[in-house]
Amino acid sequence: MNFDVMAAAGALDRAACEARAVPQFGEALDLDTAYRVQKALMARRYARGERRVGMKLGFTSKAKMIQMGVDDLIWGTLTDAMLVADGGTLEMARFIHPRVEPEIVFRLGRRLGGLVTVDEARAAIEAVAPAMEIIDSRYAAFKFSLADVVADNSSSAALVIGAWRTDFGDLNHMPMRLLFDGAVVQAGSSEAILGDPLEALVAAARLAGANGGALEPGDIVLAGAATAAEALRPGVAVRVEADGLGAAGFSVG
Template sequence: MSIDVEALAATLDGAARDVRAIPKLTEAEPFDVATAYAVQRAVIERRERRGERLAGVKMGFTSRAKMAQMGVDDVIWGLLTDAMVAGPSVEVSGLIHPRVEPEIAYLIGREVRSVADVESAVAGVAVGFEVLDSRFADFSFTLPDVVADNASAARFGVGAWHPPRDLANAGMVLEIDGRVAQTGSSAAILGDPARSLRAAARLALGAGITLEPGWVVLAGAATAAVPLPKDAHVRVTCAGLGAVEVTT
């Protein structure tokens, strides 16, 4: 039986727009990861037709523990658009069950034509955050489901950009309303977020997508994600990169 990629994309897109959790897509009809990425692209293309523009790439499953949990041996990735950029606040009522996590962000300064080219193409690094929002009920999914769902991407923000530097083991703290919610190190991101950056280039180029000047690469989470409540103040700090803040 052939999989209707556009129908699955419409289901996911509708769930996000209606702020409505849905059952896992694979419950009705199993499909593989390659099909899942086709669904992901179809969802993004629907958003582009509504006027959104690609703004970067986000990485997922960048901790060895998460890979083991999901039974995979490689990272996953999704696409960022300009509509996902958070301002000083994020309206969580427009999300299903948002969670927030601390990130290392890379700013692409010129077109990336190869994996070997990506590190020299970085124009800046920053501390960031990502707001995740699985469209699936109970934040529960299989690998193909989460890939199709654009790796649970919802919103993201970054702090001030700094010149590129070694970030292999930078301490990070996630605070909500002045209380520490998570602490960790950038080393949790594949041992060094630069590895995740290279993986982003590898996967994007393999899918026929070129990392463009001005795009952001979110290298992955340094800690577990935590629920993001309404009327909260979030602050993420990273040694050497300062802080980024957002309210809900």
């Protein structure tokens, strides 16, 4: 049976626009087709005026890869419409069941694509910042298969970026905390991101190259979560702290 890529993309797009969950596709959807759905989904958003600004990675935790039974990362696309200002407000009504993760984000100063070394990846970085990704699966009960989540742009919904730093040092073993109303709700280390966040950038270049493209100057790359995600609720003040890198925050309206 042929899978209707355009119908699936339309259903996921409407689910995001209307903040209304849809059923999972399940076994009817394989991974290759899921990326075709994601591409069609993003084409609908570009047609409405959204502009691509970068890439996000998923399953950068080895424990999560084992849990999902996969041996590679997944990726999604970031657009300008997903950006929430540091110190800004995230409107809960825009989302279905949003969760937040503390991350590190890279901004590139030169083109990066295909198979690259860690040193080449580091040399391509223009700046680094602490960040938070808001994930919001468009599927009912926040349950999905690997192919389901890929089709849904890897659950990416919004992001908050702190102040950019060009004078960053070692990004590994960096303590990171996620706080709600000043209280720590998740704590971890940047080491949870593939053992070294720079490895995530290496992977992003490889995945972009395998997709027939590259990461371009000015692109941002969300490296992956340093801790488990935390469910958001109205009225909470959210903050990420990355020792030696900085902090960022937002409020939920």
